[in-house]
Amino acid sequence: MAVANKLVPATSQKPKVTFTDYIAGENIKKKINEMVGGKNSQRFITAVVSAVSNNRDLGMCNPSTIIAGALLGEALQLSPSPQLGQYYLVPYNIKRKDAQGKDYWEKVAQFQLGYKGYIQLAIRSNFYRDLDVLEVREGEYLGRDKNTGKHRFNFITNEEERNSKAVVGYLAYFEYTNGFTKTLYWTKSAMENHAITYSKAYASDKEKNTKFSFWTTKFDDMAFKTMIRQLISRWGIMSIEMQTAFERDMAVINENESYEYVDNDDSMVPDEPIIEPPIEKPVQEQEPADNAVDQFFNQ
Numbered sequence: 332m333a334v335a336n337k338l339v340p341a342t343s344q345k346p347k348v349t350f351t352d353y354i355a356g357e358n359i360k361k362k363i364n365e366m367v368g369g370k371n372s373q374r375f376i377t378a379v380v381s382a383v384s385n386n387r388d389l390g391m392c393n394p395s396t397i398i399a400g401a402l403l404g405e406a407l408q409l410s411p412s413p414q415l416g417q418y419y420l421v422p423y424n425i426k427r428k429d430a431q432g433k434d435y436w437e438k439v440a441q442f443q444l445g446y447k448g449y450i451q452l453a454i455r456s457n458f459y460r461d462l463d464v465l466e467v468r469e470g471e472y473l474g475r476d477k478n479t480g481k482h483r484f485n486f487i488t489n490e491e492e493r494n495s496k497a498v499v500g501y502l503a504y505f506e507y508t509n510g511f512t513k514t515l516y517w518t519k520s521a522m523e524n525h526a527i528t529y530s531k532a533y534a535s536d537k538e539k540n541t542k543f544s545f546w547t548t549k550f551d552d553m554a555f556k557t558m559i560r561q562l563i564s565r566w567g568i569m570s571i572e573m574q575t576a577f578e579r580d581m582a583v584i585n586e587n588e589s590y591e592y593v594d595n596d597d598s599m600v601p602d603e604p605i606i607e608p609p610i611e612k613p614v615q616e617q618e619p620a621d622n623a624v625d626q627f628f629n630q
Contacts, residue, residue: 399584503558
């Protein structure tokens with residue numbers, strides 16, 4: 332699945348041109364038309380511009396990494412809408428070296444798949460009859476069955492009562508179309524240890540009491556995603572689309588189709604809080620920043 336974007340990268344942390352100007356350039360318009368198709372270009376551009384206009388830090392990123400991440404999302408037939416939660420374009424600062432070997436910081440956009448995106452890809456593959464993940468509340472986990480070794484649960488049916496209980500763990504399960512099922516359970520403390528181990532941003536948040544990481548602002552959503560990733564990678568069937576998404580999740584997509592992981596890299600140190608993307612306005616009320624869509628199609 333080719334998602335290359337042979338686009339000119341920015342050479343510093345702050346792009347030399349605005350994202351609006353960048354995406355309205357003739358060369359970019361041509362590339363997007365080639366990759367997405369003329370009929371889908373307007374929808375693609377509208378979605379990307381909306382995502383950028385809703386996140387000030389994202390607009391400061393190297394614009395080629397924004398387009399690359401969005402093209403990967405398009406190839407996977409997923410939406411960047413924060414309301415849908417299928418994937419996000421997340422700004423990070425990453426340390427680079429210039430031609431003279433001097434360090435500088437570049438703000439880049441990381442492609443981050445949401446747990447709903449994983450579920451969408453899995454169900455679309457037609458291997459799964461059901462796939463879901465949920466939090467386990469205090470009193471619902473009953474330990475393992477002494478004969479089968481399987482986890483046992485007794486879920487509280489009253490939602491108001493259930494929501495008043497503390498989260499103690501996370502449960503993910505799938506059922507194949509042939510009836511085979513698999514269940515995975517982690518305690519919340521195990522999830523916390525996992526997040527600190529594999530996310531430098533979250534470990535820094537815990538140490539400095541800051542809010543840079545999705546693990547800080549959206550812990551349950553990130554826990555859900557981790558459970559789905561662990562479950563499917565260990566026991567699930569992965570379609571080609573799923574394999575592509577799995578490999579490039581939480582990576583910055585480069586112009587030559589390579590990708591690099593930044594959240595578990597010591598060179599990644601955000602200089603401004605990276606928070607949950609704001610809720611989008613309803614589509615009919617959206618006004619893309621600086622009329623970027625009009626510029627794209629009228630130039």
